[in-house]
Amino acid sequence: MTSGVKVKANGISIEVEDTGADGSQAGRPAVLLIMGLGMQLIAWPPAFVKGLVDQGFRVVRFDNRDIGLSEHLDHLGVPNLVWESLKQRMGMRVKAPYTVHEMAADALGVLDALGIARAHVVGVSMGGMIAQRAALAAPERVLSLTSIMSSSGARYLPGPKSHVLRALLSRPSGQDEQAIVNHYIKLFKVIGSPAFPLDEEALRERILISTRRSFHPAGTVRQMTAIAADSGRADELARVKPRTLVVHGKDDPLVPFACGQDTARRIPGAQLVCIDGMGHDLPPGVIERLLPPLVPHLMAS
Numbered sequence: 001m002t003s004g005v006k007v008k009a010n011g012i013s014i015e016v017e018d019t020g021a022d023g024s025q026a027g028r029p030a031v032l033l034i035m036g037l038g039m040q041l042i043a044w045p046p047a048f049v050k051g052l053v054d055q056g057f058r059v060v061r062f063d064n065r066d067i068g069l070s071e072h073l074d075h076l077g078v079p080n081l082v083w084e085s086l087k088q089r090m091g092m093r094v095k096a097p098y099t100v101h102e103m104a105a106d107a108l109g110v111l112d113a114l115g116i117a118r119a120h121v122v123g124v125s126m127g128g129m130i131a132q133r134a135a136l137a138a139p140e141r142v143l144s145l146t147s148i149m150s151s152s153g154a155r156y157l158p159g160p161k162s163h164v165l166r167a168l169l170s171r172p173s174g175q176d177e178q179a180i181v182n183h184y185i186k187l188f189k190v191i192g193s194p195a196f197p198l199d200e201e202a203l204r205e206r207i208l209i210s211t212r213r214s215f216h217p218a219g220t221v222r223q224m225t226a227i228a229a230d231s232g233r234a235d236e237l238a239r240v241k242p243r244t245l246v247v248h249g250k251d252d253p254l255v256p257f258a259c260g261q262d263t264a265r266r267i268p269g270a271q272l273v274c275i276d277g278m279g280h281d282l283p284p285g286v287i288e289r290l291l292p293p294l295v296p297h298l299m300a301s
Contacts, residue, residue, distance in 0.1 A: 004016060004017045004041075004069060005017075005018075005021065006069075007109075007110060007113035007114070008109075008113060009062075009106050009107075009108075009109025009110045009112065009113050010102065010105040010106045010108075010109035011109075012065055012070070012071040012073075012106065013070060013071040014062050014063065014065070014070045014071070014106060014109070014110055014113075015041065015062060015063040015068055015069035015070045016041075016060065016061070016062045016110055016113070016114070017041055017060070017061045017062070018058070018059075018060045018061075018114060019049070019053050019058055019059045019060075020058035020059075020060075025053075025058040028056055028057055028058040029056075029057055029058065029119070029120065029143065029298070030057070030058045030059075030060055030111070030114075030116045030118075030119040030120065031052055031057045031058065031059050031060065031119060031120045031121075031122055031298065032060050032107060032110065032111060032116075032119040032120065032121050032122065033049075033059060033060065033061045033122050033123075033127075034062075034064070034107055034121065034122065034123035034124070034127035034128075034130050034131050034134075035061070035063075035064060035123075035124060035126075035127050036123075036124045036125030036126040036127045036128075036149075037125055037126040037220060037223050037224060037227070038067060038217075038219070038220035038223060039067070039125075040063050040067060040068035040069075040210055040213060040214060041061035041062055041063050041068060042068075042209065042210060042213065043210070043282075044061055044282075045282050045284070045287055047284060047287050048282065048287050048290070048291070049061070051287070051291045051295075052291075052295070052298075055295050055298075055299075057120075057298065060110065060111075060114065060116070060119070062106075062107070062110050063214075064103060064106065064126075064127075064130070064223065065098070065102075065103060065106055065219075066216065066218075066219030066220075066222050066223060067214070067216060067219045067220070067223070068213065068214045068216075069213070069214055072216055072218075072219055073097065073098065073219070073222065074218060076097035076098065076222060077097065078218050078221050078222070079095070079096065079097060079221060079222065079225040081169075081221055081224055081225060085228055088155075088228040088229075088231070089155075091155065093229075094225065094228045094229035094231070095225075095229070096222070096225040096226045096228070096229035097222045097225065097226070098222065098226055099226055099229060099230065100126075100129055100130055100133050100226050100227065100229075100230040100233070101133055101137070101230075102226075103130045103133070103223075103226065104130050104131075104133035104134040104136075104137055105137070107121070107130055107131075107134050108134055108137070108138055108141060111141065117141070118140070118141050118142070118143050119141070119142070119143060120142075120143045120144045120146070120298050120301065121134050121135065121142050121143075121144070121145055121146070121242075122146040122148070122294070123146070123147060123148065123150065124148040124149055124150065124282070125148075125149050125150055125254075125255065125280065126150070126223060126227055127148075127150070128146075128147035128148055128149065128150025128151070128263075129147075129150055129151065129153065129227065129230065129233065131145055131146070131147055131150075132145065132147060132150070132152075132233060132237065132240065132263075133230075133233065135240050135241070135242050135244075136233075136236055136237075136239060136240060139240070139241040139242055142242040143242065143298075143301045144242050144243045144244070144245070144297060144298060144300075144301035145240065145242045145243070145244045145245070145267075146244070146245045146246075146247065146294060146297065146298075147244065147245070147246050147247070147260075147263055148246075148247045148248070148290070149247070149248055149249055149252055149254075149255055149260070149278075149280055150246075150248075150255065150259070150260070150263060151255050151259035151260075151262070151263060152233060152234035152237055152259070152262050152263045152266050153227070153230050153231060153233045153234050154234035154262055155231065155234075157256075157258060157259050157262055158256045158258050158259070159256075160253060160254045160255070160256075161253055163190065164190055164191060164253045164254055167186065167187050167190040167191070168187065168191075168254070170183070170187075171183070171217075177208070177211060177212075180211050180215060181204060181207050181208055181211060184207045184211075185200065185203055185204060185207060188203060188207075188281060190253065191252075191253055191254045191279055191280040191281060192279045192280070192281045192283070193249060193251065193277055193278045193279035193280075193281055193283055193285070193286055194251050194277055194279060195251070195276065195277020195278070195285065196277060196278070196283040196284070196285035196286055197283070198281070198283050234262075234266060237263070237266035237267050238266060238267070238268065240267045240268065240270075242301070243269070243297070243300065243301050244264075244267045244269065244270040244271070245270070245271050245273065245293065245294065245297040246260050246263050246264040246267070246270050246271065246272045246273070247260070247272075247273045247275065247290060247293065247294070248260025248261070248272070248273075248274060248275070248278075249274075249275050249277070249278025249279050249280065249286070250274050250275065250276045250277065250278065251276070251277055251278060251279050252278065252279050252280045253279055253280065254279075254280040255280060257274065260272065260274075271293075271297070273293045275289050275290070
């Protein structure tokens with residue numbers, strides 16, 4: 001894998017890793033991977049990236065705005081998430097520092113910066129929402145769409161269980177590295193896949209690497225507010241043109257399976273793949289079950 005580089009995309013600085021950066025993968029179809037809420041590009045499992053490269057794809061990952069090594073937008077302030085979430089539930093307009101539309105423009109800007117005219121777009125969780133927006137905004141740029149453990153954003157879909165929501169909204173017990181790592185271990189255990197539990201030491205090491213690379217909770221709050229503000233996407237999904245695969249865990253405690261079903265129902269011709277025992281993460285057992293439907297989907301477009 002290549003080391004990261006900064007590119008200018010949609011007017012901001014975005015950190016990118018591209019398996020084709022050295023020119024060795026010229027002519028390969030590109031797959032643009034979009035990560036979820038508060039997660040960095042290194043959250044994509046190496047086995048998943050390698051699986052796509054081994055099948056003949058050029059894989060591009062990037063840190064979403066406000067996270068990781070991409071530009072942090074602290075000058076926009078930190079929204080009152082509780083108040084904005086309440087407004088969302090009441091059907092009122094949510095005021096967000098930026099939008100999911102703008103994050104989709106970032107993703108398309110990454111393709112522009114790399115000189116990639118068209119790509120398969122694969123997103124997980126919030127990344128799936130961004131991918132949906134990219135497919136709506138520029139269908140001619142999207143060879144195929146894959147939305148994993150994501151949602152249409154329709155207001156009346158089921159949400160996380162109360163204990164999951166509490167874990168998501170909680171904060172580390174302290175500012176030191178150990179407190180931060182322990183906090184995220186608890187969170188990932190709550191939202192993880194019951195049939196594919198992660199090795200705690202491997203999880204701890206992964207979180208430690210991520211925290212040392214970048215820790216920016218204010219960016220996560222702004223991203224959450226952008227999600228809450230994207231209320232109209234559900235009604236727009238009928239206009240999605242690229243071939244679409246929707247993958248969702250049957251046991252997702254954060255974004256329930258009904259959200260995946262709803263997304264697939266709204267997108268014309270979408271294929272829905274359910275993975276039993278999968279929660280809201282990408283452990284090795286899930287990767288083994290995700291690649292078999294994903295690779296043929298990419299190859300068919």
